[in-house]
Amino acid sequence: ExxxxxxxxxxxxxxxxxxxxxxxxxxxxxxxxxxxxxxxxxxxxxxxxxxxSRDDGYRFMVLGRAIERVDMTVRLLLSRVGDSA
Incomplete structure (x- = not known):
């Protein structure tokens, strides 16, 4: 790339x-x-x-972005669950 x-x-x-x-x-x-x-x-x-170009490098970047978003969402949810427990 x-x-x-x-x-x-x-x-x-x-x-x-x-x-x-x-x-x-x-x-x-x-x-x-x-x-x-x-x-x-x-x-x-x-x-x-x-x-x-939409090749493996691009898909790797998109995958990394998706993993980061999932990580941040899980951290947010865990902080909310931890507050109510």
Whole structure:
């Protein structure tokens, strides 16, 4: 699998901006930094969905995303069950 130019630029831009965003977060609070990370993650997900070929690498990425969602859902449910027990 070859990474598309758009994905590479997204990752590279994000990496290069992290240090400045971290310094800004120390002044402005974590919300700015976390908003930036959230936006860049959404951009990566959109680019991956629209530019990657639907081969094993893409399916592996989708599987990983699904496993992560299941893990977070189970943690949320366990925290709610633990509160009422």
């Amino acid at each position: 070859v990474t598309s130019t758009e994905i590479w630029e997204c990752l590279n831009t994000t990496y290069n901006a992290l240090a400045e965003r971290e310094r800004a977060a120390k002044r402005l609070g974590p919300h700015e930094f976390l908003s930036y990370v959230e936006g860049r993650a959404a951009m990566f997900a959109g680019l991956a969905d629209s530019t990657l």
